[in-house]
Amino acid sequence: MSRASIRSALAAVSLALVGLAGTGAPAQADPLGVVAGESLDVTADRLNINVEEGTAALEGKVHAKLGELDVYCPSVEIRYDAAPKVRWARGTGGVRATVKGIEARASVVEVDVAKRQVKLAGGVDLRRGRGWVKAERATIDLATRHVSLRDVKGSIPVEPPKR
Numbered sequence: 001m002s003r004a005s006i007r008s009a010l011a012a013v014s015l016a017l018v019g020l021a022g023t024g025a026p027a028q029a030d031p032l033g034v035v036a037g038e039s040l041d042v043t044a045d046r047l048n049i050n051v052e053e054g055t056a057a058l059e060g061k062v063h064a065k066l067g068e069l070d071v072y073c074p075s076v077e078i079r080y081d082a083a084p085k086v087r088w089a090r091g092t093g094g095v096r097a098t099v100k101g102i103e104a105r106a107s108v109v110e111v112d113v114a115k116r117q118v119k120l121a122g123g124v125d126l127r128r129g130r131g132w133v134k135a136e137r138a139t140i141d142l143a144t145r146h147v148s149l150r151d152v153k154g155s156i157p158v159e160p161p162k163r
Contacts, residue, residue, distance in 0.1 A: 041065045044076075054080050062091070069099040073109070087113050095120070102128045106138070116142040124149070130157045 045060025058076040065071075074093030080086045089111045097104045107122025118140040126133045133154035140147050 056080065070097065072096045085113075086111075089113075102126065118142060126154075131155060 042058075042062075042064050044058040044062045047056065047058055049056040056078045058078075060074065061072075062074065062076050063070065063072050071091070073091040073095040076089060076091045078086050078089040091109045092107070095104075095106050095109045097109075103126070104120070105123070105125040106120035108120070110119045110121075111117075112119075120138040120140075121136070124135045124138045126135075126138075131154070133149065133152060133156075135149035135153075136151035138147060138149045
């Protein structure tokens with residue numbers, strides 16, 4: 001497989017990880033790609049691609065960075081079309097994402113590009129400062145930025161009234 005094909009596959013995986021698949025530019029030499037003017041950087045220990053089936057797997061210390069967003073997880077599976085444009089991605093083994101002071105953790109993250117939907121499952125934990133929310137599942141609609149949580153508990157700090 002050519003170096004350009006590997007870079008394209010890496011860029012596609014990264015875009016799925018950050019929930020922006022289908023909106024980015026083609027992969028570039030350095031950085032891997034640019035999305036909305038931001039550089040896209042990806043690292044992993046291993047990349048395995050099955051061109052015939054349109055699948056790829058990133059394994060070992062997967063890290064995707066796009067602007068202020070950092071996503072980490074041990075492994076990612078993806079399905080893509082001939083472009084390659086990611087249709088579906090799944091990160092497993094414990095997922096951690098940070099952006100603008102918010103940290104999210106879950107066992108699994110799935111991105112359905114056609115539905116523009118991200119699902120987090122297995123001990124979803126969202127934290128910012130002293131505030132936190134835990135849930136068994138979370139769904140994020142990328143088009144509307146609507147977040148839906150199931151089986152929720154949390155603590156949201158309230159400022160005392162000013163006198």
